[in-house]
Amino acid sequence: MFVIGDGPTGVLVLSGSSGRVEEDRCRVLAAAAGATAASYAWFGERLDRVPLESFDDALSLLHGRCDRLVVLGTSRGAEAALLLGALHPEVDAVVAISPSDVVWAALSTERPQRSSWTRGGEPLPFVPYDDSWAPVGDPPEYVGLYEHCLEAYADRVPAARIPVERIGGSVVLAAGGDDRLWPSLDFAEEIVRRRTHAGLETTVVSHLEAGHRVVLPGETPPAPSHLAHGGTPAADAELGRRLWPEVLRVLMA
Template sequence: MRDGASVSEIVEHEVTAPWEGVLVEPAAGGGAGVLVLAGSSGRVERRRARLLAQQGLVALAIRWFGGPGQPAGICEIPLETFVAGVDLLRSRGVERVGVLGVSKGAEAALLTAVHEPLVDVVVAVSPTALVWCNVGPGLDGHRHPYRSSWTWRGRPLPFVPMDDSWRPTERADGPVAIGGWYDLSERTFATHLDTAAIPVERARADVLLIAGGDDAMWPSLRYAEQLAARRRAAGGSIRLISHDDAGHRPRFPGEGPAESSKTFRYGGTPHADASLGETAWAPVIDALRAAGAPSVSVSG
């Protein structure tokens, strides 16, 4: 919570169609709202939605894969899934709509803003600058051959595949850092990079990026810097908040440390991840509530 900010009373509504989710609203109502997207965990980000609603925002957190009628993995997910979330927020009287996503959810948030002009602001946490291939199976149950993570109007977006020759350097019985897999895949499929780049300069929305320099999942700070450079080269504004020692999972005030994983190394430390989240929290709330922030960078 920001210094001096009051916590609003909130009301929760379960959402069952067209996807599972929760809508959390300030009891007094709100003119700004946000669609909240998890990454490859696939969970409904209920706690994050509550924290945002306590700041006066109408927050909608949804399950966007792995639910009834959805692909089991992140494979050819229609961006219209997220546009429907924007439409639901608009139907609740929200005038300024944001999309806040983490990791693959940040990829979705940026792409939704590129294709849907009704998005007013994007908050991309641990983002990518590229469209990547599927993570897990599609509706057909198959993981391979690689396909795009996303579609728009029924057409898959150009993407970068993964180079499956990559092998981790860690012990086989411990969590793995897969950032090197993405680095290798970029080199192997260098001819795909231009067409798979996220054209953030086409988004009408304000853009706020949050990234840690010790991200072990993928190089989110490098990607955030690429997004910022691309946007600024086109004359657009963008804000980047970073922390050199934070990892893939920055934590906002009130969330507590992220759960440990037996599968992946995410990088960072609990202190650095919390520090980045605390630094970013006020800018996040300000960006979601009001007009876009000036084009500046903050690092720690």
């Protein structure tokens, strides 16, 4: 596990499906926000049936060292962050960048499809992928796949929804309107709708021209990808600048 800083707020930083250790983001959070930031490779070869209990050691380490506890995740890591916020009352805030409001199938070619997550050894309900769907573009866009699957498997959606109403701490969402990987802004709006119905406040930061990969101030822009993420470098960085005051707020509360 990569850990940096010795501030009063501990933040667990979770990457998306790249699986990388977010050292650059941790350094930025430690230097600019005075946080104790930690990151690690939270799944193995595939994002497939990851036990939610597998995050317990990292959360316990930060909780034992710090006065406050925050989970910051991107994409599939945001999926994890929201689930952890719902399960762990000691989490004071969740920052979900390019989030989903539902649990998705594992990122695996094995069939039948399985959940990305388990709890107590049991798989969480999930929305599956339609194997007949083909991506478009070069690099390929997958936003249409997620939109299609929400409609095609509408009967699976209610059970697969992440219980964001159970997150007692602060929730900050960031989403780009030009996300070409999945419809993160739609997902963020659904999270807000359900939390508002439960009487809970949620902060949403967005930029209509930004894509899936948000760049915080001080971070190194990501390398080109074999997948379409949408946005532009300028818009992705602008969304990061808009998000930054909210990140500081939850880290320095």
